[in-house]
Amino acid sequence: MLTRAAVLQEVPGSYQATEVELEDPRPGEIRVKMKAAGMCHSDDHFAVGTQQVPILPIVGGHEGAGIVDALGPGTTGFTEGDHVVFSFLPVCGRCWFCSKGMQNLCRLGASIGTGARFTDPTSFRMSMDGKPVGQLAGLGVFSEYVTVHVESAIRIDESIPFDVACLTGCGVGTGWGAAVNSAEVRPGQVVIVMGIGGIGINAVQGAAHAGADVVIAVDPVPFKRESALKLGATHAFADIAEAADFARSLTDGQGADSTIVTVGILRSKHVGQALESVRKAGTVVVTGLGDSVIAEGDINLHQLTLYQKRLQGSLFGASAPLADIPAQLEMYRRGTLKLEELITTRYTLDQVPQGYDDMNAGRNLRGVVVFD
Known part of the structure; x- marks a missing residue:
C-alpha cells in the first residue's frame, strides 16, 4: 500500500512529507494506522548529522501510538483494532539482558540502527521509486501507516489518548527512569536536572515522585524553567x-546527591560540570546525545576517584518497557504522572520541519504529530 510519511533524503536536511510504499506485514509483524507521534530530539540529531543515519532515505519518528490494522500470517499476541504504543527499543524477553530484567539493553536493540528488519539487515519494509527506505529505530512513525515487528509494540488501554500514550515510547521513560532507576533518587535528596526538554521535564517529575526534597531545574530558556x-x-x-x-x-558545601544531564546536544563539558556539582559519593546520570564522531574529554578524574563519585550512562532510563510503559500510563490515569501537560504544540505530518524548528528555538517541551 502507499502511505504518506515524513522522509529524510539528505543530511543535513529535514523530514519532508511524501508518499512511500509499505509492505504488508510478514509473520511476526503488524501494520498500524498511526494516530500520534512524538517529536524527539534524537530524530533531529540524524537530520543535522550529529548521529549517523544507517540509510537514506529514511522515515523519521520513534515515539508512536496507533491502532493495529493488519497482522502478518501466524502473528499472535495482537488482534486488529488493538491500541498500541511502540517502545523505541524492542524487547525479545528471552536474551541474557531481558532475562536479567534489563529490557532496555535487549540484544534486538543492536538492530534498530539498520533501519531494516531486525532479522535481516538487507530487508526493508518501505520503499520509494523502487529503492529501499529505512525506518528510524525500526519504526519510522512519521507515517500514516507503519509495519513493525511485534517486539516493538505494547498493547494499551483504549481509554488512553494516543497523543499522550506515544510519549511513553521514549521521552517519558528516558527521563523518569534516569531519576528513579539510574540516579536512584531517594526521599530527602537534592537533585539537579540539567536541560529541560522532553527528557529533562520527565526527570524532574521522576525525581519529585521519588521523594527528592529539592529538585533544581537548569535551562537557559525561561519558558522551560x-x-x-x-x-x-x-x-x-x-x-x-x-x-x-x-x-x-543547602548541603554544607557538599553539592547535590545527583545531577541528571539531559541537554539536547551533549558535550563533555556538560558531564564535567555535572560531576563538579555533586557531593562525595554523588551520582551523575547522562542521557543526552552528542556528536557520535567527536571524542572529547573534560572530566575531573581526581574527583571521580578520590571523591568516589559515580558516572552512570542511562539508556531509556534503564527501564523495562513491557512493565514500565503500562505502569506510567496507569500513573497518568491516576493523576500522579503529568503527560498532557508535556505537549506544547500539535502538528500535522507536513509540519514536521516546523516542529523541529520550534524545538530548537526552545518553544516546545514536546511537539506531537497527530494523524486524522
Whole structure:
C-alpha cells in the first residue's frame, strides 16, 4: 500500500512529507494506522548529522501510538483494532539482558540502527521509486501507516489518548527512569536536572515522585524553567554554576546527591560540570546525545576517584518497557504522572520541519504529530 510519511533524503536536511510504499506485514509483524507521534530530539540529531543515519532515505519518528490494522500470517499476541504504543527499543524477553530484567539493553536493540528488519539487515519494509527506505529505530512513525515487528509494540488501554500514550515510547521513560532507576533518587535528596526538554521535564517529575526534597531545574530558556516549576521542580536556574552553588548552600558545601544531564546536544563539558556539582559519593546520570564522531574529554578524574563519585550512562532510563510503559500510563490515569501537560504544540505530518524548528528555538517541551 502507499502511505504518506515524513522522509529524510539528505543530511543535513529535514523530514519532508511524501508518499512511500509499505509492505504488508510478514509473520511476526503488524501494520498500524498511526494516530500520534512524538517529536524527539534524537530524530533531529540524524537530520543535522550529529548521529549517523544507517540509510537514506529514511522515515523519521520513534515515539508512536496507533491502532493495529493488519497482522502478518501466524502473528499472535495482537488482534486488529488493538491500541498500541511502540517502545523505541524492542524487547525479545528471552536474551541474557531481558532475562536479567534489563529490557532496555535487549540484544534486538543492536538492530534498530539498520533501519531494516531486525532479522535481516538487507530487508526493508518501505520503499520509494523502487529503492529501499529505512525506518528510524525500526519504526519510522512519521507515517500514516507503519509495519513493525511485534517486539516493538505494547498493547494499551483504549481509554488512553494516543497523543499522550506515544510519549511513553521514549521521552517519558528516558527521563523518569534516569531519576528513579539510574540516579536512584531517594526521599530527602537534592537533585539537579540539567536541560529541560522532553527528557529533562520527565526527570524532574521522576525525581519529585521519588521523594527528592529539592529538585533544581537548569535551562537557559525561561519558558522551560517555568514549566519545570509547574511539574515538580522546587527551584530553577539559567545555568549549572548557579544551580551547583545553590545545591552546595543547602548541603554544607557538599553539592547535590545527583545531577541528571539531559541537554539536547551533549558535550563533555556538560558531564564535567555535572560531576563538579555533586557531593562525595554523588551520582551523575547522562542521557543526552552528542556528536557520535567527536571524542572529547573534560572530566575531573581526581574527583571521580578520590571523591568516589559515580558516572552512570542511562539508556531509556534503564527501564523495562513491557512493565514500565503500562505502569506510567496507569500513573497518568491516576493523576500522579503529568503527560498532557508535556505537549506544547500539535502538528500535522507536513509540519514536521516546523516542529523541529520550534524545538530548537526552545518553544516546545514536546511537539506531537497527530494523524486524522
